[in-house]
Amino acid sequence: MTASELNLEIRKKRSFLCVGLDVDMARIPAHLHKEANPVFAFNRAIIDATADLAIAYKPNLAFYEAMGTDGMKQLEMTVDYIRSKDPNLFIIADAKRGDIGNTAEQYARAFFLHFDFDAITLSPYMGRDSIEPFLQFPGKWAIVLALTSNPGASDFQLLNVDQDQPLYEHVLMQAVSWGTVDNLMFVVGATRSDHFTSIRRIAPEHFLLVPGIGAQGGSMEMVMEHGKSSRGGLLINNSRGILYAGNGIDFAEKAREAAQRMLTGFAL
Amino acid sequence: MTASELNLEIRKKRSFLCVGLDVDMARIPAHLHKEANPVFAFNRAIIDATADLAIAYKPNLAFYEAMGTDGMKQLEMTVDYIRSKDPNLFIIADAKRGDIGNTAEQYARAFFLHFDFDAITLSPYMGRDSIEPFLQFPGKWAIVLALTSNPGASDFQLLNVDQDQPLYEHVLMQAVSWGTVDNLMFVVGATRSDHFTSIRRIAPEHFLLVPGIGAQGGSMEMVMEHGKSSRGGLLINNSRGILYAGNGIDFAEKAREAAQRMLTGFAL
Numbered sequence: 001m002t003a004s005e006l007n008l009e010i011r012k013k014r015s016f017l018c019v020g021l022d023v024d025m026a027r028i029p030a031h032l033h034k035e036a037n038p039v040f041a042f043n044r045a046i047i048d049a050t051a052d053l054a055i056a057y058k059p060n061l062a063f064y065e066a067m068g069t070d071g072m073k074q075l076e077m078t079v080d081y082i083r084s085k086d087p088n089l090f091i092i093a094d095a096k097r098g099d100i101g102n103t104a105e106q107y108a109r110a111f112f113l114h115f116d117f118d119a120i121t122l123s124p125y126m127g128r129d130s131i132e133p134f135l136q137f138p139g140k141w142a143i144v145l146a147l148t149s150n151p152g153a154s155d156f157q158l159l160n161v162d163q164d165q166p167l168y169e170h171v172l173m174q175a176v177s178w179g180t181v182d183n184l185m186f187v188v189g190a191t192r193s194d195h196f197t198s199i200r201r202i203a204p205e206h207f208l209l210v211p212g213i214g215a216q217g218g219s220m221e222m223v224m225e226h227g228k229s230s231r232g233g234l235l236i237n238n239s240r241g242i243l244y245a246g247n248g249i250d251f252a253e254k255a256r257e258a259a260q261r262m263l264t265g266f267a268l
Numbered sequence: 269m270t271a272s273e274l275n276l277e278i279r280k281k282r283s284f285l286c287v288g289l290d291v292d293m294a295r296i297p298a299h300l301h302k303e304a305n306p307v308f309a310f311n312r313a314i315i316d317a318t319a320d321l322a323i324a325y326k327p328n329l330a331f332y333e334a335m336g337t338d339g340m341k342q343l344e345m346t347v348d349y350i351r352s353k354d355p356n357l358f359i360i361a362d363a364k365r366g367d368i369g370n371t372a373e374q375y376a377r378a379f380f381l382h383f384d385f386d387a388i389t390l391s392p393y394m395g396r397d398s399i400e401p402f403l404q405f406p407g408k409w410a411i412v413l414a415l416t417s418n419p420g421a422s423d424f425q426l427l428n429v430d431q432d433q434p435l436y437e438h439v440l441m442q443a444v445s446w447g448t449v450d451n452l453m454f455v456v457g458a459t460r461s462d463h464f465t466s467i468r469r470i471a472p473e474h475f476l477l478v479p480g481i482g483a484q485g486g487s488m489e490m491v492m493e494h495g496k497s498s499r500g501g502l503l504i505n506n507s508r509g510i511l512y513a514g515n516g517i518d519f520a521e522k523a524r525e526a527a528q529r530m531l532t533g534f535a536l
Contacts (some may be wrong), residue, residue: 022371062367062374068382072337096367098391099330100418100484103290106330114336123391125413127420145393149289150368153396155442156435161427167435170327172424216368 001090001118001139003207007232009055009088014266016224016232017259018056018092018209020239021078022063027244029251039067040074044081046243049252050259053118056090056235057082057210062069079115090118090235092209096145098123104133112137118212119143121187121209124171127209128178135179142184144175146199147190149212168195172202181205188227190236196226206227213262214241221265228268238262269407271449271475275500277323277356282534284492284500285527286324287314287476288507289346290331291504297519301423307335308342310519312349314511317520318527324358324460324503325350326477336380347383358503360477364413366391372401380405387411389455389477392439396446403447406509411453412443414467417457417480436463440470449473456495458486458504464494473497479531482509489533496536506530 009015021043025033028042029113035041047057064071082089091170093111097104097120111117119141122131134142147157147168157168172186188199190212199208208227212218213236220236227234238258246254278284289311293301298312298368303309327346332339350357361379365372365388379385380402386410390399402410415425415436425436440454456467458480467476476495480486481504488504495502506526514522 024374038382060367060371060374061364062371062378065378066374066382069337069340072340073514094367095389096394097330097364098366098393099328099362099364099417103328103330106292106328110330110334114334116342117356123364123393125366125391125393125424126416126418127423127425129418129420133422148368148394150397152397152399155395156393156439157395159429159435159438161429161435165423167427167429170427171424223302227320 001208006055006090006207008230008232011268013053013055014236015053015055015263016236016266017262018235018237019050019054019242019259020058020060020094020211020237021046022060022239023243024063025067027247029247029249030074031249037073037074037077040077043078044090045252047082047085047180048256049256050242053091053259053263054082054089056092058092058094058237060094069085076115079117083116091116092143093117093120096121096123098130099127100126106139107234108134112140119185121145124175128174131175131178135183140234142179143164143209144171144184144186145170146186147192147195149191149218153189169198169202172199176203184201185209190223191216193219193226195224200229205224205231205233207233209235209237211237213238220262224265224267232268236262274323274358274475276408277536280499281321281323281520282502282536283321283323283531284502285322286326286503286505287322287510288317288326288328288362288479288505289314290328290507291511292331293335295515297312297517298516299517304343305342307339308345309451311346313520314523315350315353317524318510319353319357321524321527321531322357324360324368326360326362326505328362328507344383347385351384359384360411361385361388364389366393366394366398366424369397369401372398373525376402376405380408387453389432394442396442399443399446403451408451410447411477412439412452412454413455414440414454415460417484417486419460421457433518437470439467440467444471444474453477455479459484460492461487461490468497473499473501475501475503477503481506488530492533492535504530
């Protein structure tokens with residue numbers, strides 16, 4: 001998928017919404033526990049209820065890995081289900097990988113070939129050769145952590161390096177030269193909206209994947225006001241606020257209502 | 269496992285060896301391809317041939333994830349086999365994870381509870397709250413990337429931050445306050461032996477996990493000379509140099525010979 005195609009979906013649906021599938025067995029409605037594949041059954045209902053509102057889905061690998069091979073099977077089923085539901089939905093592996101070249105190649109094969117993800121989140125700490133193998137797959141994307149939404153972001157990402165620029169700006173400045181607006185995005189937390197202006201100076205047209213709305217306290221309005229590119233360029237994630245909006249028989253309806261609230265105020 | 273117990277194994281076996289299980293189906297001997305679980309069959313033979321020489325084994329998750337659920341099953345079999353072979357062998361998940369607190373907890377559960385790993389490698393980019401959940405499991409370890417062996421390490425890890433200290437030293441200085449010598453190690457590449465002295469100034473007694481010997485060009489002698497703590501404190505990894513020392517029927521014997529060569533020059 002290209003950036004233009006993704007921006008077209010955003011205009012068509014009037015939505016920046018990415019639904020994070022951080023599915024925790026302990027939090028899914030009780031009536032699903034008797035299903036053979038409860039996490040998949042939960043995801044399928046969430047996807048059915050939100051597919052016309054969402055641009056992207058973002059399974060968080062940790063939650064599936066915690067369940068071992070059974071979790072990985074339900075992840076495969078989930079990715080296949082999204083793909084069959086609507087081929088224009090963008091599917092992100094929230095995996096935050098980052099390793100040397102030959103290992104990065106294996107991860108790229110895992111996420112882009114074994115699974116049919118469109119994109120994977122990556123940590124930049126190991127530098128260029130840990131990112132580049134992901135940029136060799138036509139139509140696939142690397143999403144590099146820049147400034148994250150959690151408190152620990154200030155431990156290193158906001159440290160000033162040479163010439164008084166925070167580390168995350170160096171990450172952005174270097175990374176933009178590794179790929180294009182069609183295969184490289186950045187993660188910027190919604191809790192960091194005071195930094196969006198300087199981020200857009202370095203990467204004016206790159207897509208930003210923005211977590212941290214809802215449970216983490218970021219503001220949707222601030223992100224839309226300061227984070228957009230000229231054509232859209234945002235995927236705004238909400239996980240727990242949608243998945244666990246309800247926990248009864250009507251959880252999917254509640255999820256849909258929560259997703260609809262994320263679309264109010266949309267403007268391009 | 270405590271640092272003392274690990275140092276005791278090192279003295280008993282006169283070895284710092286960690287065998288990296290980065291097992292690539294394309295590189296395992298042809299005669300194993302007909303096995304039901306060829307990667308596990310390969311690993312079992314390597315483990316049988318090296319268990320009396322090695323302190324630790326380090327499966328690289330990427331190689332197993334690239335094979336999907338089938339790979340994860342063979343990873344489970346491998347971890348269980350090492351555990352049953354000798355309970356004093358230390359098992360590291362080379363996963364380089366790093367995510368916000370609630371996700372980090374899921375990864376910790378995945379690697380420490382679902383799998384029975386002793387340790388997991390982690391990227392520090394997201395800071396303290398991405399590491400701490402791994403330090404809550406008695407006897408389990410977080411292994412934080414400090415200075416890696418790949419060329420891209422110079423993109424960010426060697427950038428000078430406030431007071432002219434490279435970023436990786438800031439990572440070390442902060443991280444040592446998050447855990448203890450019994451639950452926190454650091455990754456330092458063997459190709460960076462000129463930095464070992466400053467690393468040992470900041471973390472004199474912490475274990476260092478050292479990749480980059482062999483294929484990546486690091487020197488075993490330099491690591492042993494400059495990297496040791498007063499009691500040992502090193503796990504020196506070799507993956508491809510051992511796994512693929514031979515590729516015929518006698519691959520396990522060749523692997524043993526390569527492992528034995530890693531032990532020459534051992535001194536404490």
